Amino acid sequence: MKDVDMKSNSVSASVSVLGAGSYGTALAFCLARNGNPTLLWGRDEKHVAEMNTNRENARYLPGATFPDALVVNANLEEVVAASQDILVVVPSHAFAAMLQSLKPLLKPHQRIIWATKGLEPKTGRLLRDVAEEILGTDYPLAVLSGPTFAKEMVAGLPTAISLSSTDDTLSDEFAAKLHCAKSFRVYKNSDFTGVQLGGAVKNVIAIGAGLADGLGFGANARTALITRGLAELTRLGVKLGANPETFMGMAGLGDLVLTCTDNQSRNRRFGLALGQGKSVDVAIEEIGQVVEGYRNTEEVHVLSKKVGVEMPICEQIYAVLYHGKSPKEAALALLGRDLKNEA
Numbered sequence: 001m002k003d004v005d006m007k008s009n010s011v012s013a014s015v016s017v018l019g020a021g022s023y024g025t026a027l028a029f030c031l032a033r034n035g036n037p038t039l040l041w042g043r044d045e046k047h048v049a050e051m052n053t054n055r056e057n058a059r060y061l062p063g064a065t066f067p068d069a070l071v072v073n074a075n076l077e078e079v080v081a082a083s084q085d086i087l088v089v090v091p092s093h094a095f096a097a098m099l100q101s102l103k104p105l106l107k108p109h110q111r112i113i114w115a116t117k118g119l120e121p122k123t124g125r126l127l128r129d130v131a132e133e134i135l136g137t138d139y140p141l142a143v144l145s146g147p148t149f150a151k152e153m154v155a156g157l158p159t160a161i162s163l164s165s166t167d168d169t170l171s172d173e174f175a176a177k178l179h180c181a182k183s184f185r186v187y188k189n190s191d192f193t194g195v196q197l198g199g200a201v202k203n204v205i206a207i208g209a210g211l212a213d214g215l216g217f218g219a220n221a222r223t224a225l226i227t228r229g230l231a232e233l234t235r236l237g238v239k240l241g242a243n244p245e246t247f248m249g250m251a252g253l254g255d256l257v258l259t260c261t262d263n264q265s266r267n268r269r270f271g272l273a274l275g276q277g278k279s280v281d282v283a284i285e286e287i288g289q290v291v292e293g294y295r296n297t298e299e300v301h302v303l304s305k306k307v308g309v310e311m312p313i314c315e316q317i318y319a320v321l322y323h324g325k326s327p328k329e330a331a332l333a334l335l336g337r338d339l340k341n342e343a
């Protein structure tokens with residue numbers, strides 16, 4: 001394997017991945033399996049040391065042995081210096097702080113990609129706006145989003161994702177690094193706003209689908225939620241200048257269906273737990289990994305109010321999570337809305 005010195009962890013990597021949770025590790029797996037020397041940064045030195053010893057991320061993806069081309073390192077400076085391409089995969093609440101730490105370490109030729117799903121907490125700003133405010137507009141940027149459960153990616157099961165970038169060269173080159181004919185399809189999409197937004201809103205709707213199933217509602221209700229959730233996402237996206245077709249793709253409908261219908265989704269499981277009567281704190285504690293949709297619900301609420309877009313499902317989920325409304329009352333409020341045209 002070229003470029004990676006496993007003993008010293010000094011590397012010249014093709015991609016440096018920041019965030020050693022489930023998804024950062026899964027993307028690092030895919031990149032390394034494709035032959036890209038890949039460096040994965042985690043903030044917890046003890047966890048990183050364990051991963052290096054055992055060649056496994058036992059905390060987040062137990063049982064999967066790291067490909068040879070994947071090296072883990074807790075020294076951010078070394079990890080950032082090793083690659084042109086820096087892939088950020090921390091939760092949305094840590095995104096701005098991660099970029100602030102990255103900024104003084106960056107060289108002019110470097111490029112930033114993120115796979116974080118969500119918006120800026122409290123302001124509801126898109127992450128591209130956050131990135132450009134912190135880093136300026138000189139670095140090429142890209143975002144990855146789509147129906148991609150970490151565990152299935154690591155298992156090498158077929159998966160597809162969308163990639164959007166401010167720079168065509170980055171788009172082509174990064175898609176080529178990740179794309180794998182056997183198991184991983186990357187679709188390029190020029191709609192940066194739409195690709196970013198899909199991942200944030202689908203997390204909220206996935207909580208709603210979990211709530212509905214937790215209340216014992218059936219397949220009709222779940223499917224109506226997915227369909228009207230897609231309408232809300234599209235309405236918000238169009239208002240922000242996104243292409244409505246994006247929401248019929250991987251970062252829209254694809255991710256919405258995945259997370260609303262499969263219990264691998266932490267957001268769906270969170271909704272299920274609340275629907276069964278558990279509190280927010282207990283449900284989050286039991287899941288033990290990031291439940292992005294909890295914060296995304298407040299972020300989407302702030303953004304939709306700011307731009308004046310009606311999102312009744314997201315609003316009811318916001319009322320349940322942040323104002324103690326009962327899931328049943330929220331469901332009745334949605335069902336009892338005035339008759340209206342579908343479009």
Ligand SMILES: NC(=O)C1=CN([C@@H]2O[C@H](COP(=O)(O)OP(=O)(O)OC[C@H]3O[C@@H](n4cnc5c(N)ncnc54)[C@H](OP(=O)(O)O)[C@@H]3O)[C@@H](O)[C@H]2O)C=CC1
Binds near residue numbers: 020043094098
């Ligand atoms: N898992 C999945 O299947 C998918 C996840 N995503 C998205 O990827 C992003 C990351 O989620 P995921 O990896 O699943 O989450 P996990 O809960 O699995 O892991 C979170 C990771 O982020 C780290 N972290 C938390 N806070 C900070 C911080 N302040 N600074 C630096 N690192 C931090 C954690 O470190 P520590 O362990 O030390 O706490 C951990 O490594 C989210 O936006 C999620 O929506 C997108 C598609 C699929």
Ligand SMILES: O=C(CO)COP(=O)(O)O
Binds near residue numbers: 148203255259290291
């Ligand atoms: O975004 C995801 C799959 O695309 C992961 O969903 P959860 O965060 O709900 O687990």
